[in-house]
Amino acid sequence: MVENGIGASVRRKEDKRFLIGKGNYTDDINVAAQTHACFVRSPHAHATINSIDTGEAMASTGVVAVLTGDDLAADGIGPLICGVTVTSDDGEPHRAPAHPALAQGKVNYVGDHVAIVIAETLAQARDAAEKVDIDYGVLPAVTDTGSAADEGQQQIHEVAPNNMCFNWPFGEKDAVEAAFASAHKISTLDLVNNRMVTNPMEPRAALGEYNEGTEEITLHLTTQNPHVHRLVLSAFNQLAPEHKLRVVGPDVGGGFGAKIFVYAEELVVGWACRKVKRPVKWTSDRTEAFLSDAHGRDHVATAEMAMDENGKFLAMRVMTQANLGAYLSTFATMVPSYLYAFLLAGQYTTPLIYSEVKAVFTNTAPVDACRGAGRPEATYLVERLVDVAAADMGLDPAEIRRRNFIPVDAFPYQTPVVQCYDSGDYEAALDKAMAMADYDSFSARADEARTRGKRRGIGLSSYVEACGIAPSAAVGQLGAGVGLWESAQVRFNPTGNVQVFTGTHSHGQGHETTFAQLVTEQLGVPFENIEVIHGDTAKTQFGMGTYGSRSLAVGGVAIAKACEKLIAKGKKIAAHALEAAEGDIEFADGNFSVAGTDKAMNIAEVAFTAYVPHSYPEGLEPGFDENAFFDPLNFSFPAGTHICEVEVDPETGVVEIVKYTAVDDFGKLVNPMIVEGQVHGGIVHGVGQALLEGCRYDSEGQLITASYMDYAMPRADNVPSFDIDYAPTNPPHNPLGVKGCGEAGAIGAPPAVINAISNALGIKHIDMPATPENVWRAAQTAALG
Amino acid sequence: MYEFSYHKSASVDGAVEAMNKAEDGKFVAGGQTMLPTMKHRLAAPSDIIDLGGIAELVGITVEGDSINIGAMTTHAAVAASGDVQTMIPMLAKLAGNIGDPAVRNRGTIGGSIANNDPAADYPAAVLALGATVKTNKREIAGDDFFTGMFETALADDELITSVSFPKPTAAAYMKFENPASRYAIVGVCVAKTDDGIRVAVTGATPCVHRGKQLEEALKGEFSSAACVGVDVPEDQMNADIHASAEYRAHLVKVMTKRAVDACT
Numbered sequence A: 001m002v003e004n005g006i007g008a009s010v011r012r013k014e015d016k017r018f019l020i021g022k023g024n025y026t027d028d029i030n031v032a033a034q035t036h037a038c039f040v041r042s043p044h045a046h047a048t049i050n051s052i053d054t055g056e057a058m059a060s061t062g063v064v065a066v067l068t069g070d071d072l073a074a075d076g077i078g079p080l081i082c083g084v085t086v087t088s089d090d091g092e093p094h095r096a097p098a099h100p101a102l103a104q105g106k107v108n109y110v111g112d113h114v115a116i117v118i119a120e121t122l123a124q125a126r127d128a129a130e131k132v133d134i135d136y137g138v139l140p141a142v143t144d145t146g147s148a149a150d151e152g153q154q155q156i157h158e159v160a161p162n163n164m165c166f167n168w169p170f171g172e173k174d175a176v177e178a179a180f181a182s183a184h185k186i187s188t189l190d191l192v193n194n195r196m197v198t199n200p201m202e203p204r205a206a207l208g209e210y211n212e213g214t215e216e217i218t219l220h221l222t223t224q225n226p227h228v229h230r231l232v233l234s235a236f237n238q239l240a241p242e243h244k245l246r247v248v249g250p251d252v253g254g255g256f257g258a259k260i261f262v263y264a265e266e267l268v269v270g271w272a273c274r275k276v277k278r279p280v281k282w283t284s285d286r287t288e289a290f291l292s293d294a295h296g297r298d299h300v301a302t303a304e305m306a307m308d309e310n311g312k313f314l315a316m317r318v319m320t321q322a323n324l325g326a327y328l329s330t331f332a333t334m335v336p337s338y339l340y341a342f343l344l345a346g347q348y349t350t351p352l353i354y355s356e357v358k359a360v361f362t363n364t365a366p367v368d369a370c371r372g373a374g375r376p377e378a379t380y381l382v383e384r385l386v387d388v389a390a391a392d393m394g395l396d397p398a399e400i401r402r403r404n405f406i407p408v409d410a411f412p413y414q415t416p417v418v419q420c421y422d423s424g425d426y427e428a429a430l431d432k433a434m435a436m437a438d439y440d441s442f443s444a445r446a447d448e449a450r451t452r453g454k455r456r457g458i459g460l461s462s463y464v465e466a467c468g469i470a471p472s473a474a475v476g477q478l479g480a481g482v483g484l485w486e487s488a489q490v491r492f493n494p495t496g497n498v499q500v501f502t503g504t505h506s507h508g509q510g511h512e513t514t515f516a517q518l519v520t521e522q523l524g525v526p527f528e529n530i531e532v533i534h535g536d537t538a539k540t541q542f543g544m545g546t547y548g549s550r551s552l553a554v555g556g557v558a559i560a561k562a563c564e565k566l567i568a569k570g571k572k573i574a575a576h577a578l579e580a581a582e583g584d585i586e587f588a589d590g591n592f593s594v595a596g597t598d599k600a601m602n603i604a605e606v607a608f609t610a611y612v613p614h615s616y617p618e619g620l621e622p623g624f625d626e627n628a629f630f631d632p633l634n635f636s637f638p639a640g641t642h643i644c645e646v647e648v649d650p651e652t653g654v655v656e657i658v659k660y661t662a663v664d665d666f667g668k669l670v671n672p673m674i675v676e677g678q679v680h681g682g683i684v685h686g687v688g689q690a691l692l693e694g695c696r697y698d699s700e701g702q703l704i705t706a707s708y709m710d711y712a713m714p715r716a717d718n719v720p721s722f723d724i725d726y727a728p729t730n731p732p733h734n735p736l737g738v739k740g741c742g743e744a745g746a747i748g749a750p751p752a753v754i755n756a757i758s759n760a761l762g763i764k765h766i767d768m769p770a771t772p773e774n775v776w777r778a779a780q781t782a783a784l785g
Numbered sequence B: 001m002y003e004f005s006y007h008k009s010a011s012v013d014g015a016v017e018a019m020n021k022a023e024d025g026k027f028v029a030g031g032q033t034m035l036p037t038m039k040h041r042l043a044a045p046s047d048i049i050d051l052g053g054i055a056e057l058v059g060i061t062v063e064g065d066s067i068n069i070g071a072m073t074t075h076a077a078v079a080a081s082g083d084v085q086t087m088i089p090m091l092a093k094l095a096g097n098i099g100d101p102a103v104r105n106r107g108t109i110g111g112s113i114a115n116n117d118p119a120a121d122y123p124a125a126v127l128a129l130g131a132t133v134k135t136n137k138r139e140i141a142g143d144d145f146f147t148g149m150f151e152t153a154l155a156d157d158e159l160i161t162s163v164s165f166p167k168p169t170a171a172a173y174m175k176f177e178n179p180a181s182r183y184a185i186v187g188v189c190v191a192k193t194d195d196g197i198r199v200a201v202t203g204a205t206p207c208v209h210r211g212k213q214l215e216e217a218l219k220g221e222f223s224s225a226a227c228v229g230v231d232v233p234e235d236q237m238n239a240d241i242h243a244s245a246e247y248r249a250h251l252v253k254v255m256t257k258r259a260v261d262a263c264t
């Protein structure tokens, strides 16, 4: 193994600056003559704006400008867009109501942006914001997902009758119905996938600077994808032409999806800095983050499974209603459709699947991708339904899974829902997890717990997900407005050290380390001589950014391709210098050598020669600096089995996770320590959804979980030490043999936890979050003996 | 935060004088409740009188069979005090479980009880142990101190100087935490004192209160079984997204039972 190469748990090089407080986050950046912005937000979930009087605010101390939707419209800026089209059952594209960056005549959720107040200090901006006088005509609000499209509901957008965004059927309805009609048994489950607030540690922020001389806007943003931000702000929001707009995503403190999207505040700050000709800075406070970051999940669904007498799955039918919030966020439509329904096969051979997704508007914050995006919703539904089916058939949950797994020799496996899984060994992961979790002796532990008045339960979750987003052709066919390749540039400096420019963006994932390991492995350059650069449209080539666990599986391969080009060019240079034929040059461990001789040249020397080409191959370009783009041929399909064991206190309803086992297939691991960190974080995110996190609006549309006093985030004492291992398979289409690992935990964990609680109490189902009171109630009705 | 004038005094008298001069002044101790409230623009005092410079308000002293804790003593200091751990271990444990380390290193006992948050922990201990609240003006019996939600017997210019806790024969505090804030959804403090058995309940109702029926039942027989038949009326309970009135009433009994078991 190359030192610090693939497979080594190298310590993260980025951590030094974070640990000593030298990170450079958007809010850390201050520039001369900077002003501060405060957004005036709607206190009402649904209201017309009769008038806005900015007079008193303008006269307030230190105020530079107060701008409203009229100013924005007059300058032709916006509206915000949604980049993926879903075709509704009437053959029309999904309904897309206008999404102005500052409200125009109407507000549609609490936190909706109405005006921006810009002042010399933040305190002055906040004082003045309170003086913007807005006359609202309050309307009834729609907040409940399940009933948003019901007859007689308050209408939110004229273009969306019955508050429907789309009704998207998928699959062979008639064949599924026929299979149900002749099934031996049908299992049914109604469930809710609870709404989550994404909660990255660093709140969103934007700092806009306008250079009157060059007419260029520089926007420092909390973004997971600087080039996508620039593209959308330029091409669709009319902020500035792409070459006059620089977007920088410096250090970003977590994203989990919430920082993919182009938000109103970002566009408004970019526009306002040019208008006031002063830099404008805005940093979200935590309350604003709760109110205005895109939320996640929020489905209600009914799932049915038809089985034969052996518990073989014959067909599955799923009816889902998904809440998209008040407006469409950047990728909102894709999440409950393609990222959801195409995963409904799970790990199983279910031959027929029919799904209908009704997406609705409500007077709540926009809903979009949140760690896993659609795949946690699909996995939760499938893995819960499978447990219900097992109970209905009198089979052990492990046994019914085995009977229905896609067998290891069936890959690549074409599911009935578009996805073609490239590799997997589901039974291997299940076996390993069951052994690690000591599944077979569970009943002894349950008996012992009973003597202490506790109820133990064990729950399985055998998940598969589609990440490494994604083949451009595939997403193009599905209506995405972008391609999802990735780019890289690997540049040698004349002194032999290397700068790697990636189009992905690291906001906690450790790319600076992992990507340097790839280059060390491939080019033999010492790890410490490699710097990974990302996150600035003025520095790196166009790239698509980081989400959907794509950075290594797509971006990493682009780096490898650029390295291959360097090796090919290096062979020419070495052949000339070593006076050998190009075909005789071999490259290994950083050295170009003439086969069968001891004549060799280090890659650093080759790089130097390329920049000082005094004696150089004729016709060859100088320089040692290569670009590559990689567009994958398929998604990446991580999979695995998670097993959760809980102990429930029936007297209080408190659930303690006593053991958690995860066996995942992520293909090859580049940095096992970083992967383990991603698995831990993902599981905790999933446990948070299962036990603690529930974003709640009241019937008037007030967010009642708008702070950490009421929104319960998981903490260290909510989880045990995890038992983690891997059951890797080799994904044939991925040149590095890697799969994504960033979301798997959040996808696998929720059903494992809820299956364990259901098992402990002997109940069919309990909705998430399984709060103590809900568990206590379930325990009461289960009348535990 | 709105603008305010800031004062820091080295003496109790100086602080009270500053308060009397202020239009709408507020004492600030650890600031753990005061500052977030001001940052959220929910409070706008004209003057802030910082008690942080008054040395005489800090410290823990044993006075016979009682422990006297200065108002500006932090939760962390109470939790770490050998005297408290020896004489009233329950109190050290209670303090050590308030909030998080940052809160415990700033927040004070005086601030906590002056604030009288319905879900705070210390008020349950003050009531159950029959503590005495000492101020710059007088001594107030624990039973008379907490008068309503966020309300106390303190006058506007009255400053808590210390709280004196008599040593109980046995005492235990059982807290059922709110999963989000980790304040008490229900907290029950049971104490065997010279004054008999005292039960104080926090979190469950708008203001900390004595569980008189539970006390009666426990006087007959000090055992968790004695609590089972007691009627805890639901209609007086708080209700929110974390716990309904019914669930809180149930938890009052469960936490009492567990506190009794921990006492015996």
Ligand SMILES: Cc1cc2nc3c(=O)[nH]c(=O)nc-3n(C[C@H](O)[C@H](O)[C@H](O)COP(=O)(O)OP(=O)(O)OC[C@H]3O[C@@H](n4cnc5c(N)ncnc54)[C@H](O)[C@@H]3O)c2cc1C
Pocket (backbone or CB within 6 Å): B026, B027, B028, B029, B030, B031, B032, B033, B034, B035, B051, B071, B072, B097, B098, B099, B100, B103, B106, B107, B108, B109, B110, B111, B112, B114, B115, B117, B119, B120, B121, B122, B154, B158, B159, B160, B161, B181, B182, B183, B184
């Ligand atoms: C994240 C977090 C978690 C918390 N968790 C818990 C918990 O689990 N349990 C719990 O009980 N509490 C909890 N708290 C509250 C914490 O204990 C506070 O420290 C306490 O409520 C207030 O104490 P303070 O010293 O910070 O007072 P301050 O915030 O400074 O003041 C609070 C009030 O008391 C008044 N005051 C302060 N000192 C005096 C005095 N000597 N005389 C008269 N009036 C005075 C002030 O004027 C103000 O009105 C938490 C707080 C936070 C921020």
